[in-house]
Every structure is written in structure tokens, then in C-alpha cells.
Amino acid sequence: MASQLNLSHVYDTFKAHRVATLSALGLAVAIPFARNDYLTYLSYGPGGLPYNVAGWLISTIVLRIISREGLSANIYNDRNLPFADEPGFLPNAFPPRRASARPKLGSHPVPQRQLEQLPNEHIRQLLIERFEALSEQATESGLVEVRQSVLERQHKGIFVSSSRSWHAVAQETRGEISHVHAGLDGSVHVTLSPEDCKKVIAAGWGQRHGLDGVKVLKKLVGFTIPVNYILIYAPRDEAEVEIVITIVKASISFMADSRELLE
Structure with a gap:
């Protein structure tokens, strides 16, 4: 009987203070989640958004809502995509199937x-050195120039040379x-032809960006990200580098509209 009376009292109290009670319970759940989510955001290292609470709120509240899955390659079957009917720049039967399951990515789109x-540090540094050497080679060929990334802002990026004509995808980026994410993870963003995008995703080497092809992004930040924009997973040994x-190299060739590096 005492137990029934206590439960009745709890229920009456809840009815009388429903809003306050639900708010308190919501905060009890939300605050630990928000704290952990913010720490996860910081764990990526600096990226395209401010490396603080403001950047986290933008990525969490705004960009998560409009982001989409990145593993499907069906989007490249659209014959209206620029260069959809043209051959790619990767070698035949390349890349080989990646040796393990895809790595887990952060839940934030940016x-x-x-x-x-x-x-490890040795492989990450080797990747950076090889990336810089390729950048220098392509620069000497007049294909590209190196400057601060406009998409990541924290890293040096390879750009189509201003002396060359830019096709539609190059204009969009x-x-x-x-660019290499030279901080913690060593992953790489590239812009590939539709055919090469399909090959990379199918072989388990990368995935699309969560905001690629999202048109409303232009209203929010002033530009869009093409569906050709692919994350390549970080290499773990010298062969993967x-x-x-x-x-x-295939990305440079596609964007600069030249097969010179492939010869």
C-alpha cells in the first residue's frame, strides 16, 4: 500500500510539473551527449570550420541536417554529369581491393x-613527402599551383594552374x-572523374563527401561541392602510400585535363 501511495505521489508531482520535469530529464541526457560530441569534433583537428564551439554547432546543427550518405556510386550513372561518358584516368584494374573493411568516420560532415x-608517423610523413613531390612535378609541368586550400583552409592544396582553362568541375571547386589532412589522420581529399570515383568507391578506398551535390549549400556558404569530391582513406603502409x-595523380590529370603525368 505504501508503495502504491508513493507511486501515486510521484505521478501527481509529474503531472503538476510536467514541463520542468521533462526539461530536466532532457538536459540530463543532452548535456553528456553534447559534451562527448564536441570532444569528438575537436579530436579531428582543425578543418574547414572554426575549431571551437561555433564550428561544432554549425557542423552539428546545420550541416548534419543536409548531409547525405557517401558510399553509393549510383550518382555517377547520371549521364548528365560532366564527363560521365568519358574514360577515367586510373590504370586498368586499379585500385586493387583495399585489404580491410572501411574505417569508421566521424559523424560530423565537416x-x-x-x-x-x-x-603511424613514418607512413604519414612519407605520404606528405610523396604528395609534395608530385605537386612539385605537376607544378613544373605547368599543370597546377600550390596554395592554401579553400575547402579545408588548414592545409596546402593543389589547384589547377591559373594559366589553364578550367572545366565545369574545376570551377565548382x-x-x-x-589536399592531404596532414594533422592526425592522413586521409586525402581528391576530385576525380566520374569513372574513377566509381572505381575508388567499389574497391573500398574512399567515399563521397556528405555534402557533395547538396544545392542548398550554396545559399549557406556561397559554393557547392561536386559529387566528384572524394575522401581517400589514409594509407597504412608504403604500398598503400x-x-x-x-x-x-589521376585527380590532377582529370582536373587539369591532361594525361601528361600518366605517360
Whole structure:
């Protein structure tokens, strides 16, 4: 009987203070979640958004709502895409199937980062060195120029040379071709031909950006991200570094509209 009276009292109290009670319960659940989510955002290192609460709120509240899945390659079957009917720039039967399951990525669309299967310091530095060497080679060929990324803002990026004509995809990225996330994870963003995008995704080497092709993004930030914009997972050994560099080479060739690097 006492137990029934106590439960009745609790119920009456809840009815009398329903809003306050639900608000308190909501806060009890939301505050730990928000704290953990914010710490996850910080764990990526600096990216395209402010590296603080403001950046986290933008990515969490605004960009998560409009982001979409990134593993489907069906979008590249649209014959209206620029270069949809043209051959890619990757070698035949390349890349080979990646040796493990895809790494887990952070839940925030920006910055797009992987949370596991990260390279050690030696491999990360080797990737950066090979990326810089390829950038220098392409610069000497007059294909590209190197400057601060306009998409990530924290890293140096490879851009189509201002002396060359820019096709529609290059104009959409403001000329940016590729950049390495040189901080913690060592993943790479590249811009590939539709055919090469399909090959990379099918082989388990990367995935699309969560905001690619989202038209409302232009109203929010003034530009859009093409569906050709792909995250390449970080290499874990020297052989995988060479695979990633070959993909970057194909990205330069596509964006600069030249097969000179492939010869």
C-alpha cells in the first residue's frame, strides 16, 4: 500500500510539473551527449570550420541536417554529369581491393575525417613527402599551383594552374584538386572523374563527401561541392602510400585535363 501511495505521489508531482520535469530529464541526457560530441569534433583537428564551439554547432546543427550518405556510386550513372561518358584516368584494374573493411568516420560532415585505421608517423610523413613531390612535378609541368586550400583552409592544396582553362568541375571547386589532412589522420581529399570515383568507391578506398551535390549549400556558404569530391582513406603502409599517390595523380590529370603525368 505504501508503495502504491508513493507511486501515486510521484505521478501527481509529474503531472503538476510536467514541463520542468521533462526539461530536466532532457538536459540530463543532452548535456553528456553534447559534451562527448564536441570532444569528438575537436579530436579531428582543425578543418574547414572554426575549431571551437561555433564550428561544432554549425557542423552539428546545420550541416548534419543536409548531409547525405557517401558510399553509393549510383550518382555517377547520371549521364548528365560532366564527363560521365568519358574514360577515367586510373590504370586498368586499379585500385586493387583495399585489404580491410572501411574505417569508421566521424559523424560530423565537416571536417570529414576517419577515426580508426590511422597511419603511424613514418607512413604519414612519407605520404606528405610523396604528395609534395608530385605537386612539385605537376607544378613544373605547368599543370597546377600550390596554395592554401579553400575547402579545408588548414592545409596546402593543389589547384589547377591559373594559366589553364578550367572545366565545369574545376570551377565548382574553385580550382582545388586535392589536399592531404596532414594533422592526425592522413586521409586525402581528391576530385576525380566520374569513372574513377566509381572505381575508388567499389574497391573500398574512399567515399563521397556528405555534402557533395547538396544545392542548398550554396545559399549557406556561397559554393557547392561536386559529387566528384572524394575522401581517400589514409594509407597504412608504403604500398598503400603509392596507391593513394596514384589516385592523386589521376585527380590532377582529370582536373587539369591532361594525361601528361600518366605517360
